[in-house]
Amino acid sequence: MWFRRDLRIDDHAALAAAASEGDVIGLFVVDPAFAGAFGTGRERFMREAVASLSAQMGGSLLIKVGDPITVLTELVAQTGAHTVYVTREYTPYGRDRDARVAEALSAVGARLRGVGSNYIVDPGRVLKGSGDPYAVFTPFSKVWRTLATAPVVDTPKNISWMIVPSDPWPVISDRPTGANDAESSAALPQPWFSAEPDAVQTRWEQFCGSGVQRYHENRDLAAIDGTSRLSVAMRWGLVHPRSLMADLAEVDAASDEQAREGIRVFTSELAWREFYADVLFHKPHTAWRNLNQKMDPIAVDTDAAAREKFGRWTRGETGFGIVDAGMRQLLATGWMHNRVRMIVASFLVKDLHLPWQWGARHFMNHLLDGDLASNQHGWQWAAGTGTDAAPYFRVFNPHTQMERYDPTGAYCAQWISEWGTTQYLAPMVDHSAERIEALARYSAIRG
Ligand SMILES: Cc1cc2nc3c(=O)[nH]c(=O)nc-3n(C[C@H](O)[C@H](O)[C@H](O)COP(=O)(O)OP(=O)(O)OC[C@H]3O[C@@H](n4cnc5c(N)ncnc54)[C@H](O)[C@@H]3O)c2cc1C
Structure with a gap:
């Protein structure tokens, strides 16, 4: 095996x-x-x-x-x-x-x-009547739900393991990422992610007990522990989503309408994970290239000034609170809240005019849940080049996103030690001006 x-x-x-x-x-x-x-x-x-x-x-x-x-x-x-x-x-x-x-x-x-596979429904299985794959999430997810019924596989009893001597584990990477490093995680109350199955199970049981019921209301609020945080466990296969679906069916049976809505929205997120795996399976070139090739000619900056801006973004030194908090959460824990991933990705593409691939590579180095399909397609969604993508001309405003998703500033205060002091940086760009610049670049390729 x-x-x-x-x-x-x-x-x-x-x-x-x-x-x-x-x-x-x-x-x-x-x-x-x-x-x-x-x-x-x-x-x-x-x-x-x-x-x-x-x-x-x-x-x-x-x-x-x-x-x-x-x-x-x-x-x-x-x-x-x-x-x-x-x-x-x-x-x-x-x-x-x-x-x-x-x-x-x-x-x-x-x-x-x-x-x-690592999915409830193997990539490639959800097809239209014509035999073609789906290019849009909603119809994919409707068919996916009808197929996502596989029962949990029984654990074999008394496996007869043969013992063969192992090699010593070499050093693979010398690129420090901060995540889970003794120094950066020392400030945290507990390690954010454990590779122990008992810890994963405890987290999941807590979420089933009192998280999933309000998932639809809490999932976008950056300061709240309102999501499962199981992406890391799923990335490494510490748990199979099939098991999660089986547990959710039990919770669903014992729930009221409001809680069922939470379960429905959470299940839909599992479907997004499988949709992106399916898209990557059918279109492997989308790992590093635009799914929507009409967006290929859009102008992006790659000169020395662009690299300098990129550096500030990676370090969480842009002067935009929610962007910096997200980037610092990533460095400290190896994870970032989904809403904030969308905001920092939009900022890199539409406020800094950098290639989405730069951001995607940085995420893959740092995210403990780094997954080629979800990451690259999450980036392409934000960049307006992917499937179901936010239209390019809809530019996230980091100020209003912060007001909406971190209204008390608790998330910013958690990750930015100098938050609320004069030491905190001034914004590195003028969002209104960069929005106009992004739209001009978009108009230029639409001829
Ligand atoms: C730019 C960008 C990059 C991303 N990169 C990754 C990545 O490398 N790996 C990764 O697993 N997810 C990625 N996501 C999706 C999402 O941000 C994470 O899955 C989520 O934040 C994980 O936290 P959670 O387990 O608490 O999620 P929950 O809200 O509890 O969701 C449950 C599960 O559903 C799946 N899921 C949720 N949202 C998405 C989504 N938008 N796309 C695909 N699957 C989803 C995940 O497996 C997640 O664990 C990315 C999103 C964006 C916008």
Whole structure:
């Protein structure tokens, strides 16, 4: 069983299939390709998640360092394993890697067997009657709901784990991200994200007990702990969304109309996650290029002054409270509130006129939940280049967004130590002027 983004034992279709065959070697490969995509905070979380998985297996997780093809073909030769089970991957890199691994394994008389995915409905399954994929969320989500009925997979009893000696874990990333670093997290009352399944379960139970019922009212308020914060656990597969749906059905059955609305809106967010995975699956080029190619010619700034502005944005030194609070929350915790992600992304594109890809790359380095499909399409939504995108000409005003979503200023005060003092920076740009500039750039490409 080759674990990747599915670092758990429960509700795990591929592991259940592997265990039904007999002895299992549980493997995690530290792929050199990780180095380009990770900052230190993300790497730290991955290590913790891998260590926690190994502990659940009685310490028998095999950790190997190297290219997956080399690792797997050598392991097959060494152990006589005939099948390598995986949870199917749908990102461009994951698909390409798995195709190469499958070929290499078949050349040595073994096979790669993909079972299940990290989604309730596998990407590619939701199709129109014509067989085409959906390009818009609402009709996708209607069909998705009819398919999102898969039952939770039973956890195999007494898996017979084989023990093979592991490699020492190398240093993958030396790009500090702050997230979960001892220094930046020392100021926080508790670590924001734990890789321990018990902690994930406790958080989820709390949310089911008294969060999801008011989710539709609270989810946009930046200072309130009104969302599940399960994106990190889902990114690493510490929990499968199928299990969450099963629990929600129970909560729903015992709820009144108002609470049901919260559950309905929350389920719709899970559907967004699956929609974006589906879009990326059908259009892999959208990982780094505009989905709407008509937006390709829009002018963006990339000179030295642009890089300087980008630096201020990354450090949370723009002088716009809600933007700075969000960027500092990201640095300190490796996570940012969804509403604030939308605001900082809009600011980068429409107030600073920088390429959305710069922001997306920074997010992927820092976010513990960094996920290619949700991140790139979240960015493209904000940039007006993606699916269901906010029209380019609708420019978020950071002042009114702050009044609406952080009305007491509590969120800004939480993340900006100099908030409310004369030390806090003046705005780095004039929003009204930059809005006009953004609209002019848009008009220019519309001819
Ligand atoms: C610019 C930008 C970048 C983003 N990058 C990522 C990313 O890298 N990884 C990521 O998981 N999410 C990303 N999102 C989506 C969203 O911000 C996070 O999923 C959410 O903030 C996670 O917090 P939560 O678990 O408390 O969410 P909740 O509000 O509790 O939502 C429950 C779950 O639904 C899913 N979800 C919620 N909102 C979205 C959304 N807009 N798009 C896709 N899935 C959603 C997530 O899996 C989330 O855990 C991004 C959004 C934007 C605007």
